[in-house]
Amino acid sequence: MAAPALETRDLTVRFGGHVAVDGVSCAFEAGTLTAIVGPNGAGKTTWFNLISGQLPATSGRVLLGGRDISGLPASSRTRLGLGRAFQLTNLFPGLSVRENVRLAVQARAGAGADLLRRWTHRRDLIDEAEDILEQVRLSGRAGTLAAELPDGDQRKLEVALLIALRPRVFMFDEPTAGMSVDEVPTVLSLIQDLRRQGDRAILLVEHKMDVVRSLADRVVVLHNGALVADGPPAEVMESAVVREAYLGLEAALDE
Structure with a gap:
């Protein structure tokens, strides 16, 4: 069992x-x-x-x-x-919605080092991040800074980060x-x-x-x-x- x-x-x-x-x-x-x-x-x-x-x-x-x-x-x-979301959102406020999700995808995939160069060579990770943004209905706000999102969208972004960690x-x-x-x-x-x-x-x-x-x-x-x-x-x-x-x-x- x-x-x-x-x-x-x-x-x-x-x-x-x-x-x-x-x-x-x-x-x-x-x-x-x-x-x-x-x-x-x-x-x-x-x-x-x-x-x-x-x-x-x-x-x-x-x-x-x-x-x-x-x-x-x-x-x-x-x-x-073990994925945990808090009463207060845990985001990178100075980064865009897309960048928040991409970083979470990278962290899970072990591709965090050499951030800029390695990211551009991982189309699979880019596509996964975009898919997650679509799943949580944030594709239209992908370029918005996390700090500028209303509370509801910040909650959606936090769910996106959890999904990215699988x-x-x-x-x-x-x-x-x-x-x-x-x-x-x-x-x-x-x-x-x-x-x-x-x-x-x-x-x-x-x-x-x-x-x-x-x-x-x-x-x-x-x-x-x-x-x-x-x-x-x-x-x-x-x-x-x-x-x-x-x-x-x-x-x-x-x-």
Whole structure:
């Protein structure tokens, strides 16, 4: 039987006497989209930081495709196939949209050295970057500086950079945060496209319950750093433990 695409085993982090993530064990399979929900301060982003290597764990393990990556830095986890998008976009603001994507394609292909000369001799990488821009609906803004993009297009560009890295696991931390109502559907459509490909695990931290209902195959609920519920969206959202733990959820469900 194949190993899960991603797994955490008893993953824990303490800050002094405070346990921010408390022995969380959870596995994620390729071809699924899991929403991670919970009240503010529940430990969702901290758990993401432990998985992606931005924060060292106090104890527990992280496995990627069955391989223990617990002791590896964030950069090594990225090279092995763990793709992470943040609440705030992580772009090269002084470079164009096209240059951002080309650099990500080059980095994955190991063609980062001798940037200008080698790039011009790799038509395959140029074509791949252009294909990704088309996939995320940014071909028309290819020459625009990343810093000049509206928030929605910056989110699309961040998705493009993740696609360029070809990760086994996509991790999105509140991808619609700070976006206008008009911009949200485009970014959600991109995530839905990734889900339909069926060969990657997708993890999504999200507060908007309508987004969770529309995208997720599964919902994981954290409260006070612990996993308190895990299952199909309708079942989990209706459970008493979730309604008690996740303040405001009942009102959101009744909208």
